[in-house]
Amino acid sequence: MIFIYKINDINIGEKLQYYRKLKNKTLLDIGNYIHKSKATVSKYENNQIIPDSITLLELCNCLDIPITDFFPVTKGKNNNSNSLFNPFGTDKLFMYYYTDNKLMTSIIDIFISENQYNCKFYNGVRDTSTYQHCAYFYEGNFESNRTTAYFTLHNSSHKNNMLEKVQIVANIPWSDNIRVCKGLILGLTPNSLPIVKKIIISSCEIKDIYKYNDALTFSKEDVKKIYYDGALILENKNYDEFFFDF
Secondary structure: OEEEEOHHHOOHHHHHHHHHHHOOOOHHHHHHHHOOOHHHHHHHHOOOOOOOHHHHHHHHHHHOOOHHHHOOEEEEEOOOOOOOOOOOOOOEEEEEEEEOOEEEEEEEEEEEEOOEEEEEEEEOOOOOOOOOOOOEEEEEEEEEOOOEEEEEEEEOOOHHHOOOEEEEEEEOOOOOOOOEEEEEEEEEOOOOOEEEEEEEEEOOOOOOHHHHHHHOOOOHHHHHHHHHHOOOOOOOOOOOOOOOOO
């Protein structure tokens, strides 16, 4: 496996602060675990000091994350014929869906670890540039071929919800210019009831997603198809009806 790391995107302090808050740990909690002072941990987060390799491993153990979380991978390939395949051409995807009549924006990060594609799903983000304040955080695997993309994830943000699984399935357009896909997300409601929603996955942030409400809501025709087929089936096509303003 050949790895290509995004050197310009490495920000250990920012990642450390994000995962510390995500895991509900204080600076003192981290310091006690790695045998450093609270002030030293603060300097790590502010990038005033860069932790050595052993300290990085201790931080990973404390936060229960792989060391690759500190070092993003942009792409990679196997040295054999079974190369990993990412049809989107990017490691950052934007996902949109409705819940309680509110449009939700989420981020999916794709990366390579242990000869496979893994992913992180930041569900319901307020700021797409920093991923801060996401409603739920999931981790899992990503697989794809020329027609279908699968994301299989588990809830990592709340220990009480570790059983919760989410699956995202998207149709890959036949066009060679893959910028947007329709799909479905299967998960659980807050009171643990199974639920399916329509989604749009895009390789770029869509400035005016509200123009495409028809793709995210259930029409009368959808309801008729569900009634007759006993299922919701998404059509696979080029999606030429979309003219996205990126």
